[in-house]
Amino acid sequence: MDIYHVNNGQVAPVPSPIAQAPTQGFLWLDATHDEVAADTGAWREAVERTTGVHIYDPHLTDVTNLSHPSYFDSTQDYAMVVFRKLALDGNGEPETAEDMVRKRKIPPALTRLATRPVSFLLMENALVTVHATNSRTIEAARNRLLEHRNKRDGAHASRPPGSPYELMLRLLNAMVDQYLALRQPLTGQIDRWQRALLNPRNPFNDWSALLDARIELRKLDHLCEGQRDAMQELRDHFVDSIDDSPNSRAKDLMLVRVNDIMEHITRVLNHAQRLEATIESAVQIHFSAMAHRTSEIMRTLTVITALFMPLTLITGIFGMNFIDMPLIKDKAGFWITMGMMAVMVVVLLFFFRRKRYLDDQGRDGER
Structure with missing residues (x-):
């Protein structure tokens, strides 16, 4: 498990185990599913020793569940968010032989819809993340944070996150942007299928791939709905938990970021629904022709x-x-x-x- 201390624009790695939790700033505790699954009890004790917060058994089970959908839950000591991100490096959920054969028939744009969960444990002065090995999003965020150690403050210099809430929202925003990047290749593939369906010279025979593509789009539809529901509950948690008087501006910024993430998810959801409707319309036009x-x-x-x-x-x-x-x-x-x-x-x-x-x-x- 990697630990980083973020305080006043400075980011520093912290040796594990930490002797005493810092009084200023916040900690970022980052671990992989393999590290947690290897010894869940020891990992929970390390988190409790570092943050002073005990993780409950149901949430510990959720952290190690690779099939867990997007989800939000909260306790008096912490809030938990499970968000399914794209497995861009191919380390998604374990697949059966049938799934592997089926995905070989699907175009590359649709095989990139494999997902895996990232768990966030949001505490008052710490953020705990659990993700798959070689997560590009987490790795990129870690590198950006570490770069702040060697940068001087400038007019155009980006600042590190000021709270665990902000760090989590930055990570979530980067994960949602991966879905937005899929819109163009997905649209291009559907357009090619439309032209093939309406081509009278070459009969369309790739019906199994078209059906599998519709199934994948339906899965993306359900996935985005779960993500949006989790973000809605997270937004409600921010509204209820952050005090209005001393942190009104910080609260507004957090709500703006959450609303932006939800808007991005909605755009992906609407796009998936449009693509699914386009496939159905193309099939109907094909049979009409x-x-x-x-x-x-x-x-x-x-x-x-x-x-x-x-x-x-x-x-x-x-x-x-x-x-x-x-x-x-x-x-x-x-x-x-x-x-x-x-x-x-x-x-x-x-x-x-x-x-x-x-x-x-x-x-x-x-x-």
Whole structure:
């Protein structure tokens, strides 16, 4: 477990175990799921010795649960937030063989929707984070904090977080921004599927991938709803717990940050719902186009059948086994019959044209 002390714009690593908790500033205790799962009791004792706060057994179980959804809970001593972030480095939840086979069929933009939980234990003067190994978001935040040790204050220098609340909200904001970055590749993939669905020359056969993509988008929809609910409860906790009089400005800043995170989550949620609706619309248009093409084929076959029905009738009549029939012994009988059949075809075509049975075909031919 790594421990950092943030105080008055200064960030310093603290050796573990810490002898005495600092009276100014706050501590950031960072651990991985593997470290906590290796010995949960020892980890809880180390956190309690450093912060003076005892973590309850249900929350300790939640911290080590890799399948836990986004969640918020609070006690008198601390508040707990579980937030599911994108597993950008591929270290997501354990997958079954069926999941691996299915994800190989999904485009890369959708396979990036694998997630894993990050747990925050928010205390008065400390923030405890538990995440998967090699978390890029946590690593980037740690590096930015450590860079403040070698920077002088300047007009454009960014300041380190002033409280555990602010540090947690910065981390949450970075995690939500990862979802916002997925909007463009997801939209591009859906657009490619739309063009493939409406391409009459190449029949669309990748239905399993399309169904799996819809399932992934539905999972993203549920994921964002859980994240938004957790942030709403966190916002209510800020409103109820932070005193108005001495920290009114700090409270306003925290609420602004929470509202910004919730707005980002809502944007991702709306985008996922739009993509899901786009897939459904594209599938409906695809089957409508197929039905239209089938209708055109059936109409063409009907016209051909209608043209040949009188001709078949004539040939059937002249094929009867009668001795005396008109035009049978006439030298011009064959040509007279063929002329009559041609005239009937022309008359039927003219009739079909007047009835607009061939209008669509005529316009398609002009195009």
